[in-house]
């Protein structure tokens with residue numbers, strides 16, 4: 477009791493202090509006070525990276541990235557470094573939607589997040605709520621209100637800040653997430669479209685399939701855009717991980733039947749598999765049964781391997797080839813940018829093969845964009 481009273485008193489007193497005198501420069505952990513200032517510049521093209529902690533950010537391609545969503549522990553060194561590169565570092569926002577139906581509760585939550593962001597010299601928030609919500613339910617409206625009020629508060633309190641919201645790969649009630657997608661898009665700066673886990677609800681045969689099949693992924697962007705969502709509000713999210721499925725049966729043609737694990741109403745799901753980082757798969761693939769295979773229909777790589785017990789597994793993943801095919805559409809659709817879950821999943825060791833693989837993954841995010849820009853420049857030249 478006494479302890480919490482002291483905390484409350486401290487919070488009140490420090491709030492009074494900060495509102496009267498502004499944030500004390502002594503609190504800035506960076507070598508230069510200037511680096512504690514939040515990023516003001518508008519970003520024309522986003523490369524949005526989720527970071528789950530540790531120090532792999534030191535190996536990220538800082539010539540490309542523009543925003544880091546800090547899903548691990550707060551790292552002041554990362555904040556200072558990001559700001560020195562003009563990169564935004566944003567908080568993670570995750571809360572129970574049913575608790576947010578109450579407007580007072582929303583206000584409390586938002587205040588707390590704004591104050592946390594200010595204390596840590598951060599540049600916004602990424603709201604990651606993946607709960608099931610029914611259309612027109614109290615939670616449906618509360619979620620939109622939460623996004624709008626969070627955006628208003630952040631923009632008011634932290635000049636230049638960015639508020640983003642993570643959405644499923646398609647707006648069609650995926651995983652029973654029936655949100656008011658167009659109102660949410662209007663209420664924040666950008667939507668990060670999680671174009672992965674696309675087998676979270678398998679309605680057909682229970683077979684191992686690609687994590688992010690080409691046509692399915694791109695069709696869903698058309699659905700978002702048809703809902704009158706400005707493409708400039710959409711960031712394409714690609715996976716830097718895949719799924720390892722143990723096969724119950726393995727056909728001559730290479731089809732892998734998976735265990736029936738229901739999810740939110742569907743009879744089977746990718747929960748029959750296990751998520752595997754790109755770094756791990758790249759170590760396994762050369763000793764696998766099949767080596768890298770390419771599925772023409774899903775435009776995705778995969779491979780098969782036998783485990784120590786002799787069971788066959790099928791692994792579906794994304795690599796520079798499948799990612800750059802999808803990334804080409806970032807420009808074609810006029811999207812705001814691209815990003816991935818998550819930046820930590822590559823092998824950033826000194827191994828030269830791994831280093832090349834990691835470079836290729838970062839380059840795949842923007843490779844097509846750069847060539848297309850090259851073409852645009854040429855056209856302009858020939859016209860003049």
Ligand SMILES: *[C@@H]1O[C@H](CO)[C@@H](O)[C@H](O)[C@H]1NC(C)=O
Pocket residue numbers: 517561562
């Ligand atoms: C951001 O804006 C400031 C001031 O307008 C400018 O000096 C700086 O070069 C910009 N930084 C980037 C990364 O564009």
Ligand SMILES: *[C@@H]1O[C@H](CO)[C@@H](O)[C@H](O)[C@H]1NC(C)=O
Pocket residue numbers: 574575576577578581
């Ligand atoms: C307010 O939020 C808390 C959790 O943050 C929750 O336990 C409580 O039930 C909420 N109150 C209302 C009225 O929804």
Ligand SMILES: *[C@@H]1O[C@H](CO)[C@@H](O)[C@H](O)[C@H]1NC(C)=O
Pocket residue numbers: 758759762829
């Ligand atoms: C796997 O094989 C490919 C193609 O032969 C090769 O380029 C790569 O270096 C190998 N990977 C590892 C980790 O040895």
